[in-house]
């Protein structure tokens with residue numbers, strides 16, 4: 001549905017996106033992540049046909065058409081990173097304006113107003129809106145056409161929890177209806193909850209692309225289990241007693257205070273538990289944490305950054 005084919009974009013000497021190959025299929029939600037200035041907005045703008053590639057191509061829809069063709073605009077809906085609307089119009093007038101522009105049925109207006117929770121503010125002038133309300137209005141406008149391709153640039157940046165809930169529902173509907181959604185975000189929690197795949201741009205280059213299940217595996221590998229053991233008179237299971245037995249299963253196991261720390265994938269944990277029980281040790285407490293997307297993201301960016309001159313950012 002969305003296809004970047006060796007897409008590059010330079011602004012003068014500044015190479016904003018460098019040879020991007022990426023596909024977003026029907027019914028797929030892809031999150032584009034990356035540090036400030038890494039080329040995310042440039043990528044979305046190219047898909048929206050707003051900038052011309054310096055090299056390569058961006059294709060949209062089925063059958064694929066160049067994003068540069070006016071006809072390609074009909075298959076897409078684009079939410080810019082910076083939305084701005086005329087201050088002197090009401091939210092409803094703005095939604096109505098875009099509805100007419102795209103020749104859509106009138107029933108779409110109350111639907112998107114409700115969906116973006118703008119009912120209360122729809123009759124007020126946009127000049128009186130808060131930042132989050134303007135963003136909700138932008139989302140309402142983006143949702144109007146029910147297009148097969150959604151391009152959303154930082155859609156959740158200013159949303160409150162209710163707004164986030166509405167956005168989640170929007171993404172869920174889009175997925176169920178077989179649309180392709182490409183969105184950018186710095187809110188890793190939103191990304192992890194919503195996306196089927198995660199692409200990371202650093203210095204204009206795609207440095208990682210993980211599916212939700214790849215991500216789950218990567219995060220599980222980075223998890224950690226902590227065990228506390230019940231004291232038994234006359235027995236000692238300090239580091240010296242327990243670690244040599246556990247390390248063949250979990251080489252990174254260590255002892256901290258009164259806890260045995262077992263880093264590594266969730267799959268190793270039952271075996272460690274079985275083992276400590278066979279040593280005759282009673283487990284008094286167990287906690288397990290999975291890896292955090294934030295940490296993995298920072299590592300992937302840091303690995304890629306020096307090679308792309310992003311280290312100082």
Ligand SMILES: Nc1ncnc2c1ncn2[C@@H]1O[C@H](COP(=O)(O)OP(=O)(O)OP(=O)(O)O)[C@@H](O)[C@H]1O
Nearest residue numbers: 011014016034035036037038039040041042043081
């Ligand atoms: N119109 C332009 N003229 C010159 N340089 C530009 C232009 N648009 C973007 N750039 C440069 O291209 C690079 C990528 O910018 P882009 O806006 O795509 O980044 P981004 O990943 O969206 O960043 P952010 O997370 O801050 O929104 C940056 O170095 C930026 O300065």
Ligand SMILES: [Mg+2]
Nearest residue numbers: 040041042081
């Ligand atoms: Mg941007």
